[in-house]
Each structure stands twice: as C-alpha cells, then as structure tokens.
Amino acid sequence: MNRIDHHIRISQLIAKEVNFGLDESERQELNAWINNSEENQIAYERIRNQEEFLNWDENFHQVNVDEGWERFEKALTPSRVKFAFQTIFRYAAVLFVPLFLAGVAYYLYDDLSKQTSYQNIARIDVKKPEAQLILADGQKVSLCNKGISALKEKDGTQIEKGEGRLKYQAGNDKRTLLYNTVRIPKGSEYELVLADGTKVHLNAMSSLKFPIQFIGKTRGVELTGEAYFEVSKDAKHPFVIDVMGTKVEVLGTSFNVKAYKEDENVVTTLVEGSVKVRSSGFKAKTMMLEPGQQAVVSEKSGAIKMQNVDVNLFTSWREGVFLFKDERIEDIMTELSRWYDLKVFYKNQSIKEYRFGGHFNRNSEIGSIMEMFELTRKVDVEINGQTIVIGEK
Structure with missing residues (x-):
C-alpha cells in the first residue's frame, strides 16, 4: 500500500471510529499507525479532541461548510492549493463528510502534499472513452x-x-x-x-x-x-x-x-x-x-x-475528479448518474435537499461512494445493479 493509500485508509478508520466504532483488527491497524510516530499521535489527538468532531453528528445541520472550506484553503499557500486540486484531488477517492473528513484531511494534508508518486485508489473498470x-x-x-x-x-x-x-x-x-x-x-x-x-x-x-x-x-x-x-x-x-x-x-x-x-x-x-x-x-x-x-x-x-x-468546482471533471461543495444530493446524484449510468430514486422529496460536499476519483466504485454518504448517518442507500434508492436513516 503506497503512502497516500495508507493516509486515506487511516482517515476512514478515524471516521468509522467516531461514527460506528472499530472491530478488533481495525483497532489494531489504527493503533499501529498512532504508535508509529510522535507526529501521528499528535495528529490523532488533535482530531479526536476537537469539539466540532466529537459532537459532529449532533451539530450536523449547524455546520458552516463555507467557513470550513475557506479554513482548509487558507491553510495552504496558493501553489499548494493548485497542487492539491490538480494532483491529490485527481487520485483521492475520499468523500468529505462535512466537516469530519475535511478535518482529518487538514491534519494529514501536510504529509500527503509532499508525495510525488501516486496511484489511483479504489479502481474499477469505468467504461473506456467511446464516442x-x-x-x-x-x-x-x-x-x-x-x-x-x-x-x-x-x-x-x-x-x-x-x-x-x-x-x-x-x-x-x-x-x-x-x-x-x-x-x-x-x-x-x-x-x-x-x-x-x-x-x-x-x-x-x-x-x-x-x-x-x-x-x-x-x-x-x-x-x-x-x-x-x-x-x-x-x-x-x-x-x-x-x-x-x-x-x-x-x-x-x-x-x-x-x-x-x-x-x-x-x-x-x-x-x-x-x-x-x-x-x-x-x-x-x-x-x-x-x-x-x-x-x-x-x-x-x-x-x-x-x-x-x-x-x-466546475472544471475538476476534466482532471478525472468529481468535486462538490455544499451541493444538494439530488444534484450530486444527477452528476454521478451521467458517469455511472444510474437510475436514482428517493423515498421522499425532502431527501433531495440534503447537502453534502466531497471529492473522489471518477474511477471509484459507485458502491464505495455511496458508502461514504451512509457514513454521515443521514441517508440510507440501497443499490440494485444500476438502480440506487436513497432514503432517510
């Protein structure tokens, strides 16, 4: 597993720890990373001790996504912002759960941005260009x-x-x-x-x-x-x-x-x-x-x-990335359906107004993307072939 794969894996483990808890093997994997260096220990403690992350589920509808996004961008120099969008966003297959995974990415980002060799994460056989x-x-x-x-x-x-x-x-x-x-x-x-x-x-x-x-x-x-x-x-x-x-x-x-x-x-x-x-x-x-x-x-x-x-936000698709910021889930799913050839149904109209932000590789499996939506504890997703049904948790 290369280094960016490993960091993405760690961010997913921390997200799961907060939301659902970890099984024994996952706990050992996370602990091994935490104990590997003092920097990892500090990063983990900063993430877990942040009140906005610990109380994230209760405050979901009160989160200021714009403010969080701006803070993420301000933490980087202009050149590194450009690097992030053009390189890391091209390969990372992580959906930002507002603001939890954004916070994880913020603390791990400095190490990630120093890498010069990347591989796609969560590959699938997306249809090759045909026209x-x-x-x-x-x-x-x-x-x-x-x-x-x-x-x-x-x-x-x-x-x-x-x-x-x-x-x-x-x-x-x-x-x-x-x-x-x-x-x-x-x-x-x-x-x-x-x-x-x-x-x-x-x-x-x-x-x-x-x-x-x-x-x-x-x-x-x-x-x-x-x-x-x-x-x-x-x-x-x-x-x-x-x-x-x-x-x-x-x-x-x-x-x-x-x-x-x-x-x-x-x-x-x-x-x-x-x-x-x-x-x-x-x-x-x-x-x-x-x-x-x-x-x-x-x-x-x-x-x-x-x-x-x-x-x-409007041109990342040509770099092989879906990038969303505070978008209605209906609009997000419309974009995904054009790429993955999906039929999407909603159990009630109010779900269409739920808002999310995130970025992931256009070669990611649709199942892994839908799993990230479920991590928010706000929606439930059923996948049957090319048909997706979204309901409330």
Missing part, C-alpha cells in the same frame, strides 16, 4: 474502433484519431462549410482539436456540432451537455458557441460551459481570458465575464446571473 463521429455525409463512425486511425472528408480535411482524441487538419477546399458531430455516451469523455487549434474536452452525455474547417467571419459551434474549451486566439474571427440559444463569444480563452437538456440553465465558468455571454429571446441580455466569474442564463426567461466562484 460516435457523424461525418458530413451522415456516415457514423464508432470512435472506439481501434482499427480506424485516420479519416478524410470530401473537402480534403484530414481527421487523425488517437486514444480518446480527434484532431482536424483543414483541407484546401474552402468553398463549402461542412459539419461533423461528435456524440459522447454516459460514462465516457472525449477530446477534440478543431481545425483552428481550439481544444474541446467533452464530458459524458454531450455532443458538439462543428465545421470541419472554419469559413467566414466567425467560428461557430453548437454544444449540448458540458465541455471545457481552450480557444485558439484569432482577433478577426470570434469563436461563438450556441448552447440552447445562448451565445458564448470569445477570441481566445479557457472556460467551461454546461447545459444539459434536462437543465434549466446555461452555466458558463471562465478560467482565463474573457467571454461575452448573450441570452436568447425577446429580452436578450449580454454580460462580460472576467476570470473566476460565472454566468448562469435562465433558458426560460433569458435572465443572466453573474457570480464569483471557485472555478475548480
């Missing part, structure tokens, strides 16, 4: 077919197919605007490099319609679902994304757009550069975003709400 490419003539190509490494459109555009990735190289015929479409099923993701060099990372249950080479004054594409864009700069040809009528216009920048068909909003989160978001309808509105800002467009009214956000 469907629809060519300009309507031909459908399975992108999980390893026998295909290159394609060619009738205008001469070359399409290179790699592992989970397509790359377009424009042809010489610029007389006709030809479109391709990529569709991503549940449990998969895919990356495109468009003819202008723009990179598009498509999330599960998403599709993108795009010209195989850009002709005209704008570079226009159509998105359904979620994608992270890294747009190639071209001041003379703005890049415009049509998302359910909402237009997101950029010159060169990095941002995330989320708008699944069942959602009521188009959510644009800006990481770098600037974007202009324009809603549709009679009362269309326009808003400019700066890095760290998010525009939420109501599909029904066209109203735009702007807010400052932690962009990691």
